[in-house]
Structures are given as structure tokens and as C-alpha cells.
Amino acid sequence: AQSVTQLDSHVSVSEGTPVLLRCNYSSSYSPSLFWYVQHPNKGLQLLLKYTSAATLVKGINGFEAEFKKSETSFHLTKPSAHMSDAAEYFCVVSGTGTALIFGKGTTLSVSS
Amino acid sequence: GAGVSQTPSNKVTEKGKYVELRCDPISGHTALYWYRQSLGQGPEFLIYFQGTGAADDSGLPNDRFFAVRPEGSVSTLKIQRTERGDSAVYLCASSQRAGSSYNEQFFGPGTRLTVL
Numbered sequence: 001a002q003s004v005t006q007l008d009s010h011v012s013v014s015e016g017t018p019v020l021l022r023c024n025y026s027s028s029y030s031p032s033l034f035w036y037v038q039h040p041n042k043g044l045q046l047l048l049k050y051t052s053a054a055t056l057v058k059g060i061n062g063f064e065a066e067f068k069k070s071e072t073s074f075h076l077t078k079p080s081a082h083m084s085d086a087a088e089y090f091c092v093v094s095g096t097g098t099a100l101i102f103g104k105g106t107t108l109s110v111s112s
Numbered sequence: 113g114a115g116v117s118q119t120p121s122n123k124v125t126e127k128g129k130y131v132e133l134r135c136d137p138i139s140g141h142t143a144l145y146w147y148r149q150s151l152g153q154g155p156e157f158l159i160y161f162q163g164t165g166a167a168d169d170s171g172l173p174n175d176r177f178f179a180v181r182p183e184g185s186v187s188t189l190k191i192q193r194t195e196r197g198d199s200a201v202y203l204c205a206s207s208q209r210a211g212s213s214y215n216e217q218f219f220g221p222g223t224r225l226t227v228l
Contacts, residue, residue: 034216043115044155044203044219090154098168099145100205100217102154 002027002093006103014111019063019078021106023091026072033074034092034100035065044090050074061085086110114138116220118204124226125194133189133223137206144187145217146179147203155203161187194227201225 007022025031035047048059055067065076074091091103117136125131137144143162147155157171161181169179176194181187191198201224205217 036219043221044205046216046218049216098143098160098162099157099171100147100155102156104152105154 002031002101004033004091004093004101004103006089006091006106008106009104010107010109012109012111013081015083016080019076019081019085019108021076021089021091021108023074023076023103024072025074025091025093027093032094033065033067034094035059035063035074035076036090036092036102038088038090038105040087047076047089081108081110083110083112116204116206116218118202118220118223120223121221122224122226124228126228127194127196129194129227131191131194131225133191133202133225135187135189135204135220137185137187137204138218141206141208141218142184143207143209143217144181145205145207146187146189147205149201149203149222151200158189158202191225194225196227199225199227 003026005024013019030052033050036044037047038044047063048057050057050067058064063078065074067074088105088107090105092100094100119134145160146158148158149155159172159179160168164181164184176192179189201222203222204220207217
């Protein structure tokens with residue numbers, strides 16, 4: 001069965017500093033992996049997706065993630081945080097089935 | 113184009129009552145999903161439709177929950193004899209196809225259900 005574990009429930013950074021949100025996955029076959037962002041009172045928005053093409057995936061708003069099979073990780077990074085990045089981030093796995101399986105989320109706080 | 117829409121945005125009901133939550137998927141999307149997001153948690157899968165039929169309802173918590181999609185477009189999630197534990201945000205998502213390794217789902221804003 002597939003699962004994801006987000007290693008930090010809360011990450012705090014200063015504006016202009018790098019962001020690292022960690023995610024490990026478990027899957028019995030080659031997974032599709034996603035990062036979604038949820039701003040307060042707004043719907044879930046797809047940041048980026050990995051579907052067995054390039055292992056370094058670039059997404060919207062300057063975010064990227066690297067798929068590392070040997071470490072079963074899919075960490076989300078951004079070189080420089082903006083205040084508008086403050087939100088809830090979800091690491092998500094999907095196999096050949098239909099349902100997306102979400103992690104518990106990481107709250108990103110950005111201070112000025 | 114228009115995204116996934118859900119109505120109502122908020123629903124407050126009393127314990128024991130019946131509620132219906134509606135989802136309008138993106139036009140042309142054949143796959144439709146319902147998820148439930150409890151406070152402080154990630155969304156959890158409830159049910160998936162491919163066309164008119166429920167292809168996977170393994171996430172429905174019990175027989176008080178039921179969903180339909182009679183014409184392969186709009187879907188309604190129905191909850192009978194609501195309980196306080198049903199309080200959550202109910203999310204709907206749609207995708208162009210399912211059952212493949214590429215499964216991008218587009219989410220609606222959700223319906224916040226509060227059972228008093």
C-alpha cells in the first residue's frame with residue numbers, strides 16, 4: 001500500500017531564506033507524487049508533480065522537488081521564501097489506483 | 113474555464129438530520145472524487161466515480177454516507193442521520209481520466225459541514 005510521511009508538521013522561515021519541506025513515501029510500485037498547497041479558505045492547488053520523467057521537477061511560484069528513489073523521498077524546496085508562501089503544504093502519492101493519498105500536511109510560516 | 117464548484121460553501125445542521133452536498137466538476141472530466149478533510153488533517157478519500165458509476169467507494173466510513181452521479185457530471189454526497197463526528201470540510205475533485213499513472217486532480221473549494 002502507498003503512504004506518505006511529512007516529517008515536519010510546522011516549518012518557520014524568514015522572508016528571503018530557503019524553504020525545505022520534507023516528505024518520504026512508501027509504494028510497492030513506481031509512484032506518481034505531487035505537492036499541493038492550501039491557502040486559508042481556498043481550494044487545494046497543485047504545485048508540481050512527478051510522473052517518472054525527470055527526477056527534478058519544477059513547479060509554480062519557484063518551487064521544485066527532487067524524486068530520490070534510493071531515499072524514498074520527495075522533498076519540496078524553494079530558494080527564497082515570500083510572505084505569500086505561507087500556507088499548508090501536502091505531499092501526495094498516487095499509484096495505479098484512483099485515490100490520492102495525502103500526508104498530514106506541513107504548515108509553512110514566513111516572517112518578515 | 114470554470115473550475116470545480118461546490119455548493120453550499122457552508123452547511124450547519126443538527127445531529128440526526130440529513131444533508132446533501134453538491135459538486136459540479138470541470139466540463140469534460142469523466143472522473144470525480146470526494147474527499148473529507150478533518151481539522152488539522154490531510155484530505156481522506158471517500159469515493160470515486162468514473163462516469164455514472166461508483167468505481168471505488170472503499171473510503172466511505174459507513175452506510176450513512178452515499179453518493180450519486182446520475183448523468184456522469186454533477187455529483188451529490190448524501191449523509192443520513194448526521195453525527196457531530198461528520199463535521200469536516202468535504203472536498204470534490206475531478207480529472208480527465210483515472211486508472212493511469214498520471215492522475216492530476218483539480219479540487220473545488222469545499223463544503224464546510226458543521227453538525228451541532
